[in-house]
Amino acid sequence: MTTLAEELNPVSPEKLVVDAVSKTFRARRSAVPALDNVSLTVQEGEFVCLVGPSGCGKSTLLNIIAGLEKPDSGQVLADGKAVTNPGRERMMMFQESALFPWLDVINNVMFGLKLKPNLNHQERREVAEYYLHLVGLDKFLEANVHELSGGMKQRVALARALAPNPRVLLMDEPFAALDALTREQLYSDIQRIWQERRKTIIFVTHNVREAACLGDRVVVFSPHPGRIREQFSIPLPRPRDINSVEVAQYSGEIVKALKQYLPATPETVTANS
Amino acid sequence: MKRRLIAALFFLMLLGIWELLCRAKIWSPVMMPEPLAVGEYLWESLRDGTLGQATLVTLRRLLIGYLAGVAIGLPLGLLTARFKTVEDTLGVIALGLQTLPSVCWVPLALLWFGQTEMAMLFVVVMGSVWSVVIATDNGVRTVPPIYARAARTMGSRGLHTWLKVILPAALPFIVSGMKQGWAFAWRSLMAAEIFVTILTGFGLGHLLHYGRELHAMDQIIGIMLVIIAIGLLADKILFSPWEKYLHRRWGTD
Ligand SMILES: Nc1ncnc2c1ncn2[C@@H]1O[C@H](COP(=O)(O)OP(=O)(O)OP(=O)(O)O)[C@@H](O)[C@H]1O
Ligand SMILES: [Mg+2]
Numbered sequence: 001m002t003t004l005a006e007e008l009n010p011v012s013p014e015k016l017v018v019d020a021v022s023k024t025f026r027a028r029r030s031a032v033p034a035l036d037n038v039s040l041t042v043q044e045g046e047f048v049c050l051v052g053p054s055g056c057g058k059s060t061l062l063n064i065i066a067g068l069e070k071p072d073s074g075q076v077l078a079d080g081k082a083v084t085n086p087g088r089e090r091m092m093m094f095q096e097s098a099l100f101p102w103l104d105v106i107n108n109v110m111f112g113l114k115l116k117p118n119l120n121h122q123e124r125r126e127v128a129e130y131y132l133h134l135v136g137l138d139k140f141l142e143a144n145v146h147e148l149s150g151g152m153k154q155r156v157a158l159a160r161a162l163a164p165n166p167r168v169l170l171m172d173e174p175f176a177a178l179d180a181l182t183r184e185q186l187y188s189d190i191q192r193i194w195q196e197r198r199k200t201i202i203f204v205t206h207n208v209r210e211a212a213c214l215g216d217r218v219v220v221f222s223p224h225p226g227r228i229r230e231q232f233s234i235p236l237p238r239p240r241d242i243n244s245v246e247v248a249q250y251s252g253e254i255v256k257a258l259k260q261y262l263p264a265t266p267e268t269v270t271a272n273s
Numbered sequence: 274m275k276r277r278l279i280a281a282l283f284f285l286m287l288l289g290i291w292e293l294l295c296r297a298k299i300w301s302p303v304m305m306p307e308p309l310a311v312g313e314y315l316w317e318s319l320r321d322g323t324l325g326q327a328t329l330v331t332l333r334r335l336l337i338g339y340l341a342g343v344a345i346g347l348p349l350g351l352l353t354a355r356f357k358t359v360e361d362t363l364g365v366i367a368l369g370l371q372t373l374p375s376v377c378w379v380p381l382a383l384l385w386f387g388q389t390e391m392a393m394l395f396v397v398v399m400g401s402v403w404s405v406v407i408a409t410d411n412g413v414r415t416v417p418p419i420y421a422r423a424a425r426t427m428g429s430r431g432l433h434t435w436l437k438v439i440l441p442a443a444l445p446f447i448v449s450g451m452k453q454g455w456a457f458a459w460r461s462l463m464a465a466e467i468f469v470t471i472l473t474g475f476g477l478g479h480l481l482h483y484g485r486e487l488h489a490m491d492q493i494i495g496i497m498l499v500i501i502a503i504g505l506l507a508d509k510i511l512f513s514p515w516e517k518y519l520h521r522r523w524g525t526d
Contacts, residue, residue: 066426086426098423101523102441111437112427146524164427 016042016065016168016200021074023060024225033225034060037074040219040228044167047194047201049215051208051254053262057226058204062170065202066092078168088112091166095173097153099145105156106132106141112164131159134193151182158190162197171203175210184242187213191239208258212251213242220254222261230257306491311498314491323480328499331466331476334390338397339458343451346402350409350447351435360410367406375400375461379468388471393462400461401454408450412443445519452512459504477503 018040025032034057042048050058063069065076067086076083078090086092091112099108109128113119119127132138135155140148148156154174161169175183191214194201205211211218212234220230232254236246288308294300295307302310318324353364378399386392416439424438440447466478477496484492519525 068422068425086428088428090426092423092426094419094423096419098419100420100423100438100442102444104522111424111429115428115433144522144524146522160427 015044015046016040016202017077017080018042018061018065019075019077021061021064021071021076023057023064023069023071035064035071036225036227038226038228039074042200042202044200045198047203047214047216049211049218050202050204050221051206051211051218051258052221052226053223053258054206055226056221056223058221059172060226062092062172062202062204065168066090066170068092088116088164089166090168090170091161091164093154093157093161093169093171093174095176097145097150097157099153099156099160101145103145104141105137105143105145105148108145108156109160109163112160116164127163128159131163132156134162134196135159135189149182151178151186154178154186155189158193162193162199166199168200168202171201173204173206176206183210187242188239190214195238208254209242209247209251212254213240213247218250218254220257220261229261232257303488303490306494310491311495314489315495315499318480318492318495323475324499327475327477327480328503330474331462331478332503334393334474334476335397335458335462338394338462339401339455341394342398342401342454342458343405345398346405346450346454347409347447349402350406350450351413351440353406353410354413355435363406364410367403367410370399371403371407375457376464378461379465382465383469388469390471390473392469393465393471396461396465397458401458404453404457405447405450408453409443409447412446412450413439415446416442445523445525448512448515448519452508455507455511456504459507463500 018038021035021038022033023035025034038057038061040048040061050061052058060069064071065078065083067076067083067090070084078087083090100111103111106125106128109132110124113124113127116124129138129141132141135158137152137155137159140152140156145153145156157174175186178186187210190201193199203211203214208218212232215234218232218234219228220232221227222229232250234250236250240247291308295302295305299305315324349363349367352359353367354360375396378396382392382395382399386395420438420442421434424434429438462476463478463481466476467482470479470482477500481493481496481500484490484496
């Protein structure tokens with residue numbers, strides 16, 4: 001039986017290895033090469049941001065890492081073990097919150113916990129309450145999903161992803177649908193939570209500035225087929241402010257790099273959208 | 274409160290108009306009895322037990338048949354949504370039979386089962402099951418795939434996903450399908466009772482039938498009122514709470 005303290009404290013997370021992963025989507029007539037020989041190593045506790053224009057395979061890569069999709073070739077190792085299925089140690093957060101409207105807030109957060117053995121109801125509830133507190137939603141335990149704002153929904157989704165205590169958090173443009181102010185609030189929240197809970201995070205975004213603000217490392221993709229082109233490490237101290245000059249400098253560099261790979265439609269990636 | 278008052282006034286007014294028209298002797302009282310006569314019939318048949326007995330018999334048939342219909346229809350709907358082969362076979366049958374007015378089952382049920390309870394049950398089940406199948410199937414298909422994906426990342430698999438994610442996500446559709454199934458079951462049972470005399474139980478439809486045979490207009494109108502009241506009550510008791518709950522949860526209004 002795990003105690004609450006054990007439940008809340010991370011067991012040492014470990015790195016992910018994406019090893020020469022390729023994936024092509026075949027339709028009746030066409031074949032879309034979504035990922036071409038992508039390799040990436042993520043250290044434990046690292047915050048990695050993936051940026052790149054639309055359609056370069058970021059979501060596909062994240063889904064493969066999550067185990068929701070299978071690569072055509074290559075493999076993903078988590079903990080040195082090949083990923084074949086989704087697992088609780090890698091939680092995914094989607095662009096739309098994907099919260100379940102038939103459950104209230106706390107039961108949404110408890111959904112994953114209920115699938116975790118060795119916890120009784122009381123402990124599950126305490127864990128769920130802890131994470132809802134962490135994202136600042138103590139007062140909305142019994143609220144229905146439709147009563148929440150977009151930002152609150154993403155906070156609940158974050159709490160839901162954190163609650164089973166995954167070692168890896170996979171976030172697919174989680175804040176893209178939110179307004180700038182709410183997003184800024186969430187940037188500081190996610191940095192605080194990441195520091196407190198020491199997760200490994202892979203964060204997909206269109207927004208280079210967001211990537212520079214959040215990531216230890218920013219990985220730049222190019223489309224058709226999706227490939228990793230460049231990587232930037234961002235050694236700025238935390239917490240970082242999205243509006244700071246340093247973040248702006250890094251994001252400028254990354255945008256410059258990105259523009260090389262998309263001569264046709266430069267507006268698909270912007271420094272701050 | 275004000276809404277209720279207005280509604281009460283409205284129905285009192287209807288009764289008043291009915292009474293006035295009768296007093297004006299526009300129709301012969303044989304064709305259109307006055308409200309009091311209908312009330313008297315209802316009171317009498319309530320006191321001698323016929324009404325209560327018939328209502329019980331009818332409701333019993335309806336409930337058993339309907340529950341059987343849902344118990345069969347729900348899993349079938351899940352199967353048609355899940356398996357292509359079931360969709361192409363049973364799904365097509367369900368679609369076809371749903372368009373068949375449920376009264377059409379009565380002659381067949383009679384020949385197959387004779388004048389028995391089984392015939393009644395059969396008609397009710399056939400009347401309700403297909404719309405439940407189709408609503409369930411429909412509901413499951415409209416569940417956004419992201420729910421199942423999210424559930425999978427949280428460790429949900431197979432049957433758990435179906436019971437805890439797909440089914441609740443499809444619930445609004447399923448409930449409206451169940452409501453439709455109820456309406457069809459009710460209609461088909463009344464038709465069956467009016468057409469079929471059976472020895473094992475005397476339902477509301479039979480009372481209606483004998484009202485006609487006896488030219489007892491007060492009985493016919495009285496029973497029709499009871500049938501309407503049961504329909505309304507069923508809606509309020511069986512479905513309204515569900516719908517309210519769903520509206521509150523989903524935020525649909
Ligand atoms: N299920 C699928 N079937 C067919 N093609 C797909 C499928 N999923 C993705 N693709 C294709 O694969 C390519 C990569 O898609 P993906 O969603 O990974 O891109 P992305 O980088 O996440 O884009 P965005 O930034 O717009 O979310 C796209 O060209 C897309 O059309
Ligand atoms: Mg994407």
